[in-house]
Amino acid sequence: MNHTAHALTVAGVAGLEGLHLTVEHAGSRMDAVIAAPHAAELPLPGTWLQGGEIVMTSGALLGTEPEAWAGYMGELAQLGAAGLILGIGPRAPLREVPDFLVDLAREHDLPLLSAPATTAFPHITKSIIARQVEAERVTVQDSFALQVRLTRIVARGGTVDALLQEWQRSTGEHAGVFDRVGRLLGKNPGLPAAAAEAIATRVRADPPALGRCKGVAVGGTPATMAVSPFAGETTVRGYLARCESGLSMADLAVPTLLSLLALEFERRWFLDEPERRRRAQRLARLLTLDDDTRARAFLRGLGVSASTLWGVVVEATSQTHAEVLLDDLAVVLGTPLLRVHEGLVEGLATQDPKRLLQEYGVDAPVGVGTAVSPAGAARTLRQARAALETSKRIGALVGFVDGAAHEFLLRVADNEYLTAFADAVLAPIDATANGDVLLETLHTWLAENRSVEACALRLGVHRHTIRNRVHRLTQITGRSLDNVDAQTEFWLALKARGFRD
Missing domain, CATH: 3.40.1390.20 (HprK N-terminal domain-like)
Incomplete structure (x- = not known):
């Protein structure tokens, strides 16, 4: 008790x-x-x-x-x-x-x-x-009265700070509210700044799941802080951290406080809708600019001085999840260029987003485009969408590799499949005497854009030797090395074997 x-x-x-x-x-x-x-x-x-x-x-x-x-x-x-x-x-x-x-x-x-x-x-x-029995009756009565006061604050448009100040006045508990990425959104006077920062770090590193509460030992507070998530529908919106007093009255009222915080977040979402529309319009406008000078000028007008952009596309699990991702990615990626488009959360990051997204721990398929100048915004978003399809299959963040599609394919394909593919394509060469020499020659010849002279110079042999080896490869494999499909298959097989330029 x-x-x-x-x-x-x-x-x-x-x-x-x-x-x-x-x-x-x-x-x-x-x-x-x-x-x-x-x-x-x-x-x-x-x-x-x-x-x-x-x-x-x-x-x-x-x-x-x-x-x-x-x-x-x-x-x-x-x-x-x-x-x-x-x-x-x-x-x-x-x-x-x-x-x-x-x-x-x-x-x-x-x-x-x-x-x-x-x-x-x-x-x-x-x-x-x-x-x-009388003590329990009074406790329930006091808890109900507190819940009424908290509800009245929200109904009258009160802030998160006002909610937490009333909570401290009634329960004596120090408390703070944090968003999903650990930003402090409000606190009462009893919560020290050092404690708030420690809780924010913990929320970013190890957030409690919905329906769970985690205790966080924090210096500067008289007791362990209990961190509880609150949700909009089924998606976590933020976290309440409170220094538990042990008052039954407070424990009974906590669910109401969490519900009111979730309601406040929903209210903020609707109030922020005009700003989200503006962000989406800015992104759509930038995607139409194919001139770098105009694109850079447009970004400067938004207060963005970045000269390089990366496309990011995330597949949200629901409308609520998409709403949460919009707010989170604006903070995580530090970008005003975000939108929900055709069920996907799309954005342009102003710094390489891979590490930031991994630290954030996005729990959905993610595709990332290559680094481009502002005029290439549309291209990097297309690349991110292509990478997203692979991310959905393998369950991990995937970055597009520009100008080296084979590297992109090798990165996302199954290892067993790659091994079997390379063995099937290169088997005739493997079974031939001096097959390792022929494989090296084939790789070098393809890497040098099928130039006999460049291949001979790189391998330190006569050009006639290279011609003989290429002819030999045609005989062994039964495929013409002038055929683009054959060149592509051999190139991918060699890369899967580990051949690198």
């Missing part, structure tokens, strides 16, 4: 009206919260305790020997009992509380109370339960 402002403690039990209980030893645990009352006459109560109970006994089976009580008190302390109420009186085994029992309570720091013969254990049990 969590601590609440209204929870019944051992001190509260001692002060219950009409019970006439006496505190024989208080120690340091009188503020321990009572989970339940438990009356039992057993020599060892361990199997019936779960922790937090206030135990009642007359000691009928323990007698007056200190040894028996020593084992009993030790087990109570070990199992986390909140305290012990000893029934005393003329008809009880103990007419008064013996000194050795007070010493044992002091040794185990266990609160010890005594009940007179006029106070029956059932009466104590009823009084404790009635007080606990």
Whole structure:
């Protein structure tokens, strides 16, 4: 049971009206919260305790020997009992509380109370339960009142900061709100800046999944911060970090706070719609400019001084996911050129986006185009779309390789398929004497644009030797090396074998 402002403690039990209980030893645990009352006459109560109970006994089976009580008190302390109420009186085994029992309570720091013969254990049990029920009623009432106040703030257009300030005033909890990429969007005065930065780093590196809460130990705060995601539909929108106070009232109200934060994010999304349309229009306009001077001037007008652009295309899993990606990529890639087009999130990054996207951990197929000047924006986006198709198949970010389609194909194809393909194409040469020499000659001849002279110079042999080897290759493979299809297959097979220029 969590601590609440209204929870019944051992001190509260001692002060219950009409019970006439006496505190024989208080120690340091009188503020321990009572989970339940438990009356039992057993020599060892361990199997019936779960922790937090206030135990009642007359000691009928323990007698007056200190040894028996020593084992009993030790087990109570070990199992986390909140305290012990000893029934005393003329008809009880103990007419008064013996000194050795007070010493044992002091040794185990266990609160010890005594009940007179006029106070029956059932009466104590009823009084404790009635007080606990009342405490829970007040807790629920206070939590509901807090939820109403928070809802009223949102309904009146209040900010995230206003929500968190009311949260701190009502619960005493330091709290902050972060977006998916770790930006601090609001906090109450109790959250230190160092703690906010540490939480932002954790959110970026290891974000908790929807429906999960992670504890983050942060310097500068009195306790561990609990980081909980909140969502729009099924996609995480942001994170609430709070220094848990242990108040049941706060725990009951947290789901409402998370829902209101999600609602606030949705409201912001609709308010930002004009800006998103402007971003999409700017991107569409840039894609029509094929003159570098005009394209650069257009970017400067947007406050973008980059001379190189990279196309980025991401396949969102839903409309909500696309909305989230638009906001996230604007921050991650630092670009105002983004849009949702034909179900895809498209953008132009002003720096190489591969590392940034990998650190962000985008959980969807991603294609990246090559680096181009501003006039090549349309081309790099087309390349990114082509790379996206391969990314969907292999489940990883794929970057297009411009001017070397074979490298692009080799990078994304299955290794077993490549090996089988190379073996099938080059098998006749492999089976021939001096096949390794013929393979080297074929690779060099293709790399030198089928120039016999350049190939001979590079290999250090006579040009007639090269002509003879090319003729030999034609005979072995049964294919004309003047045929473009044959050249392409041989080139890809050689690259798959590891031949490099």
